[in-house]
Each structure stands twice: as C-alpha cells, then as structure tokens.
Amino acid sequence: xxxxxxxxxxxxxxxxxxxxxxxxxxxxxxxxxxxxxxxxxxxxxxxxxxxxxxxxxxxxxxxxxxxxxxxxxxxxxxxxxxxxxxxxxxxxxxxxxxxxxxxxxxxxxxxxxxxxxxxxxxxxxxxxxxxxxxxxxxxxxxxxxxxxxxxxxxxxxxxxxxxxxxxxxxxxxxxxxxxxxxxxxxxxxxxxxxxxxxxxxxxxxxxxxxxxxxxxxxxxxxxxxxxxxxxxxxxxxxxxxxxxxxxxxxxxxxxxxxxxxxxxxxxxxxxxxxxxxxxxxxxxxxxxxxxxxxxxxxxxxxxxxxxxxxxxxxxxxxxxxxxxxxxxxxxxxxxxxxxxxxxxxxxxxxxxxxxxxxxxxxxxxxxxxxxxxxxxxxxxxxxxxxxxxxxxxxxxxxxxxxxxxxxxxxxxxxxxxxxxxxxxxxxxxxxxxxxxxxxxxxxxxxxxxxxxxxxxxxxxxxxxxxxxxxxxxxxxxxxxxxxxxxxxxxxxxxxxxxxxxxxxxxxxxxx
Amino acid sequence: xxxxxxxxxxxxxxxxxxxxxxxxxxxxxxxxxxxxxxxxxxxxxxxxxxxxxxxxxxxxxxxxxxxxxxxxxxxxxxxxxxxxxxxxxxxxxxxxxx
Numbered sequence: 001x002x003x004x005x006x007x008x009x010x011x012x013x014x015x016x017x018x019x020x021x022x023x024x025x026x027x028x029x030x031x032x033x034x035x036x037x038x039x040x041x042x043x044x045x046x047x048x049x050x051x052x053x054x055x056x057x058x059x060x061x062x063x064x065x066x067x068x069x070x071x072x073x074x075x076x077x078x079x080x081x082x083x084x085x086x087x088x089x090x091x092x093x094x095x096x097x098x099x100x101x102x103x104x105x106x107x108x109x110x111x112x113x114x115x116x117x118x119x120x121x122x123x124x125x126x127x128x129x130x131x132x133x134x135x136x137x138x139x140x141x142x143x144x145x146x147x148x149x150x151x152x153x154x155x156x157x158x159x160x161x162x163x164x165x166x167x168x169x170x171x172x173x174x175x176x177x178x179x180x181x182x183x184x185x186x187x188x189x190x191x192x193x194x195x196x197x198x199x200x201x202x203x204x205x206x207x208x209x210x211x212x213x214x215x216x217x218x219x220x221x222x223x224x225x226x227x228x229x230x231x232x233x234x235x236x237x238x239x240x241x242x243x244x245x246x247x248x249x250x251x252x253x254x255x256x257x258x259x260x261x262x263x264x265x266x267x268x269x270x271x272x273x274x275x276x277x278x279x280x281x282x283x284x285x286x287x288x289x290x291x292x293x294x295x296x297x298x299x300x301x302x303x304x305x306x307x308x309x310x311x312x313x314x315x316x317x318x319x320x321x322x323x324x325x326x327x328x329x330x331x332x333x334x335x336x337x338x339x340x341x342x343x344x345x346x347x348x349x350x351x352x353x354x355x356x357x358x359x360x361x362x363x364x365x366x367x368x369x370x371x372x373x374x375x376x377x378x379x380x381x382x383x384x385x386x387x388x389x390x391x392x393x394x395x396x397x398x399x400x401x402x403x404x405x406x407x408x409x410x411x412x413x414x415x416x417x418x419x420x421x422x423x424x425x426x427x428x429x430x431x432x433x434x435x436x437x438x439x440x441x442x443x444x445x446x447x448x449x450x451x452x453x454x455x456x457x458x459x460x461x462x463x464x465x466x467x468x469x470x471x472x473x474x475x476x477x478x479x480x481x482x483x484x485x486x487x488x489x490x491x492x493x494x495x496x497x498x499x500x501x502x503x504x505x506x507x508x509x510x511x
Numbered sequence: 512x513x514x515x516x517x518x519x520x521x522x523x524x525x526x527x528x529x530x531x532x533x534x535x536x537x538x539x540x541x542x543x544x545x546x547x548x549x550x551x552x553x554x555x556x557x558x559x560x561x562x563x564x565x566x567x568x569x570x571x572x573x574x575x576x577x578x579x580x581x582x583x584x585x586x587x588x589x590x591x592x593x594x595x596x597x598x599x600x601x602x603x604x605x606x607x608x609x
Binding site: 202247316319323334339340342343357361365370378390394397400433450475 | 515524526529530531535538539542543545549552553563570575588590591593602603605
C-alpha cells in the first residue's frame with residue numbers, strides 16, 4: 001500500500017484504514033489530521049459538519065497511537081475517525097438536532113452509541129448537519145443552513161441525515177452515524193452514492209439520542225462499502241439496559257456476512273409489486289428503474305431467484321406514517337418547554353409560563369417542525385383520535401402482516417431506495433407533500449421494524465447522479481442484508497468498472 | 512373528508528403550546544388541510560377486526576431495583592437552563608395572580 005501523502009489517506013475504506021493502522025503503515029494522528037484538513041477545505045462548500053472537534057479527535061488519535069506503540073490489544077476500528085449526526089448527545093460537545101431550540105445545548109452525558117465509539121477508540125471528528133429534529137428528506141430544514149451534495153453542490157444530499165452521508169461521500173469522514181425514522185439513513189445514502197443501514201428496530205440503543213418518533217427511530221451506520229458498514233454496525237449494536245426498547249439478544253453476525261461467500265445460489269429475492277406506487281402510478285425516475293433492473297440481473301447472475309411478491313397495504317404506508325410520526329413527535333417535542341433547557345423567548349407583558357412556552361416554541365421551531373407538531377396534536381385530539389391515529393395503527397398491523405407473508409416467499413426484498421436522484425436545493429421546499437414522497441420506498445420498514453440497507457446501484461443515465469437499491473430482511477436477520485449487499489456490491493463494482501463513490505467529482509471550493 | 516379551517520389550526524396550535532403568528536396561520540392552514548385530507552386515506556383500508564399495532568416489538572415493562580445510583584450533579588442538571596436561581600430552575604409565574 002502506498003499511503004505517503006495525507007490526501008491519499010482519506011480515499012481508503014475504513015477496512016483499509018484499520019489494516020494500515022494495524023500494520024504500522026499509518027498513524028491515527030495522520031489519518032485524523034488528513035480528514036480534518038479535508039473538512040477545513042471543503043466543509044464551507046458542503047456544510048456537512050455543524051461542529052468540528054479537531055482537538056478531541058486528535059487527542060483520541062494520539063492515545064490510540066501511543067497504546068499501539070506499547071503493544072496494547074486494540075479494537076478493530078481503533079484510530080479510524082468517525083462523524084456523528086448531531087442528534088446523538090456528546091458530553092461536552094454542543095448538540096442541536098439541527099434546531100435553534102437547542103442552539104448552544106451542551107449535553108452533560110454521552111448517548112450510549114457515543115460511549116461505544118469512545119470504547120472502540122474512534123476519534124470523533126465532529127457533529128453532522130441534519131433536518132431539524134430529523135424531520136425532512138433533504139437537509140434543507142436545518143436551522144443552520146442546508147447541506148450540499150458532494151456530487152453537485154446545487155443539489156440536496158438527502159435527509160434527514162444529509163450531513164453524515166455528504167461527509168462520507170465527500171471523503172470528509174470514512175464512517176458516520178445516522179438515524180432512520182422513515183429512511184433518513186437509506187435515502188441520503190442512495191442520493192450520495194454511499195451505503196446506509198437501518199438495523200432491526202431495537203438492535204441499537206437510542207439512549208441519549210434526541211427522540212423524534214420513538215416507535216420508528218433507529219440508529220445505524222453510514223459508510224462507503226458494505227464491509228465498512230458491518231464493522232461499525234457491530235460496534236453500535238447490542239443490548240442497553242438504559243433503553244427499554246433495546247433487544248436483549250446478540251448482535252447479528254453482520255461482519256461475517258459481509259466478508260463471507262459471494263455466491264447467492266438458492267436465495268429468493270422478492271420484488272414488491274406495490275413499492276413506489278403512489279396510487280397514481282410509479283413515483284420512480286426512468287434512470288432509477290433502469291439501474292434497479294440491472295441490479296436484478298446481477299443478482300440472477302449470482303445465483304439468486306427473483307420472485308414477485310405482493311404487499312397490498314404498502315400503498316397506505318405513507319399516509320399511516322405521516323400520522324404516526326407527527327403524533328409521536330408532538331409528544332416527544334413537548335419536552336421543549338423553555339424551562340429546563342433549550343431556547344426561551346419572553347414576551348413583554350409579565351407573561352405566564354404558558355405564554356413563555358408558546359412564544360419560545362414559535363420562535364425556535366422551524367416551519368416543518370411546527371407543521372408536524374400541529375398535525376400530530378390534531379391527530380391525537382379528542383374526536384379525531386379514532387379516525388386518524390387509531391386507523392394508522394391498524395394500517396401498521398396490515399403492513400407488518402404484508403411483510404410476514406412476503407418473507408414466506410422471499411428471503412430478502414429489494415426495491416429502488418429513493419424515487420429520484422438528488423433534486424435541486426429549493427425545488428420542493430414549498431410543497432410538503434412532494435417532499436414526503438421521497439420516503440415512499442423506505443417507510444414500510446420503519447413501520448414494521450424490519451432492517452433495511454441501501455447500496456449504490458450505479459449512476460442514472462439522464463443526469464449522471466447516484467442511484468441506490470434497497471434490501472430488506474426480516475427482523476433480527478440483519479446479516480442477510482450484508483450478505484446480499486456485499487455480493488451485489490462486488491458484482492456491480494466489476495460490471496461498472498469501480499465503486500460508485502470512486503466516481504464522485506472533485507468538490508468545488510465555495511466559501 | 513377534512514375541512515381544517517384557520518380557526519381550527521389556531522386552536523390546535525394553542526393545544527400544542529405554539530403561539531403562531533398570523534402569516535404562519537394563513538400558510539399552515541392551507542397546507543395542513545391538504546395533508547390531513549391525504550392521510551385520511553387510512554380510513555379506506557383498516558377494518559374493525561384489525562388490531563392496532565403501536566410498536567414493532569412486543570414490549571414488557573422494564574423495571575430495575577429501586578437503588579440509589581450516581582446521577583447528574585445539581586450544577587450539571589441546571590447547566591443548560593435558560594434561567595436558574597439558587598440551585599433551582601427559574602420559571603415564570605404558573606398560577607394566576609388573583
């Protein structure tokens with residue numbers, strides 16, 4: 001390996017970085033500094049990071065290098081830097097969830113996943129931009145300005161985890177943490193040409209992660225390859241007594257699956273007829289469909305059998321989701337009362353606590369957050385609960401049953417991850433309904449709690465931008481995603497003469 | 512099926528403790544009416560015999576022994592408060608003056 005200049009180091013995969021560190025071909029300080037240099041140069045163009053912790057990251061890197069020099073046994077990813085979505089609490093480091101409400105909030109504790117990154121001795125480069133409280137599909141709803149897509153600075157990087165995916169796609173970090181409530185890891189992965197995984201619900205602790213919709217939220221890895229994602233998945237996963245929804249079972253063997261056989265003989269891959277159906281035709285762009293069909297051909301060539309399955313209730317998933325999410329969010333975001341933490345606005349005339357709370361919430365929440373809180377409050381209000389929230393929860397049952405039936409006919413399900421490639425910044429900001437359609441293929445998995453992964457399937461012919469394919473598996477069978485994802489990734493790499501992420505253009509420097 | 516008026520939105524916003532300004536009410540009322548109309552399609556499908564599913568995991572109550580454990584210090588707990596006084600959160604009046 002030739003890794004003589006710091007510029008080269010950022011192009012390595014996390015697996016290659018870990019190997020280079022173990023072999024003494026690079027130090028963690030060199031690796032970390034190389035990423036910090038790139039962040040300094042390109043973050044003004046991308047706005048992927050809201051906070052950069054150069055000092056903290058380098059301190060961890062130095063400790064790892066010293067420990068390695070002493071011959072200490074270290075975790076596999078020790079010394080490999082990482083970025084964390086600004087939704088996870090980091091002790092002593094400002095955490096905002098992309099909101100003015102939490103501007104300047106410095107958590108007094110670490111989220112469990114952040115503690116796991118520290119135990120894995122991974123330098124934390126900083127906190128990545130996101131849609132406010134993870135509400136959005138484009139990272140345009142951040143109170144701190146939109147993140148831009150490294151493939152084209154005039155386009156969105158997906159959302160809500162656009163900062164994490166842009167950082168990984170732009171080589172500002174080899175790995176990042178995301179959170180996925182309706183597709184916020186997978187959809188940004190698709191439109192930035194990276195790998196994003198939503199583990200089984202409950203497979204990764206949410207303790208210390210700022211809550212959006214508690215029955216849907218899941219933390220997971222953003223990476224450039226399936227094997228890199230698997231390494232991070234195993235760091236993050238596992239039971240946490242501090243999260244009562246945490247599954248008390250071993251982490252599925254995802255690293256073994258990602259590095260195992262590439263032969264998919266006998267595997268049944270289901271294509272869901274209804275995914276992408278808006279009720280008025282397909283939501284998918286032609287170039288997205290074309291790449292998807294080519295991926296199916298690759299899966300066949302690997303020995304898989306493609307079967308069509310029907311999930312008749314998936315067409316109602318979006319509607320159910322946009323009732324359940326706002327309802328849970330309206331409850332979770334009630335904690336922002338301007339009393340214990342968060343922004344406070346005090347009206348002039350000797351106000352009551354209630355008036356201070358109402359004025360503060362109007363001032364500090366953005367439009368999308370207010371829209372969803374009010375929608376959720378309405379859906380839960382007396383007289384409407386049965387017609388909206390109650391009905392949505394029944395639809396959820398029907399979608400879970402659809403998955404059960406589909407997984408009797410197929411081992412995994414596949415679909416395009418997002419209906420289109422990255423759209424232009426500003427194009428959908430005035431039309432919430434058009435924005436919501438971005439999550440049409442990813443939402444069913446959140447409602448049922450099953451795991452999902454997006455891997456790059458190529459570039460769309462019409463615009464040369466990345467397209468993703470989504471793989472879904474039954475709950476607690478996360479390793480199937482990695483086995484299928486790794487095999488398909490390798491087949492596509494050979495067929496397309498390189499990984500998608502390697503084809504990203506150099507980022508234009510804008511200040 | 513929905514007809515979410517501007518007054519309805521103002522009422523719900525009050526329940527949600529958000530003091531919307533007039534121009535926000537005008538914009539949100541139209542958008543919310545459209546969204547509520549669309550999400551109402553959940554009424555087309557789920558029959559009475561379908562049980563609601565609130566959560567993807569079969570949850571049981573999780574408890575732990577009632578033992579004193581380390582927690583945040585008073586200073587840490589108050590560190591992010593908009594106002595604090597004498598080791599307590601500083602809040603505006605909660606009860607009416609009379």
